[in-house]
Amino acid sequence: MKLQRSCRDVTRLVLAGEDRALGVGERLGIRLHMLVCRACPRFAAQVAVMREATARWRAYAEPEDAPADGTRRR
Incomplete structure (x- = not known):
């Protein structure tokens, strides 16, 4: 187990x-x-922000009534 990273x-x-x-x-x-x-906690925070932004984008981009196969209705 490597503790010093x-x-x-x-x-x-x-x-x-x-x-x-x-x-x-x-x-x-x-x-x-x-x-x-000092730098690595900032990087981890940036990754968390990107994870949250991606989750919000997915929720915005995929309405609840969208077909499950990923196609869009017109």
């Missing part, structure tokens, strides 16, 4: 955390790195 490792893990559940060692390594780094 580089910024490159942390940004990779933050992005991977969007697609899969991170392990305990990965999450701990990220938290420890975030305590000493």
Whole structure:
């Protein structure tokens, strides 16, 4: 278990955390790195903003009465 992470490792893990559940060692390594780094918490916050913006865009772009197959009615 690697606890001392580089910024490159942390940004990779933050992005991977969007697609899969991170392990305990990965999450701990990220938290420890975030305590000493100024840039990585900003990056994680930017990823969170993008996640929220994407979710809002999807909710706006896909009305509730839209067909499930993704086609649009005219």
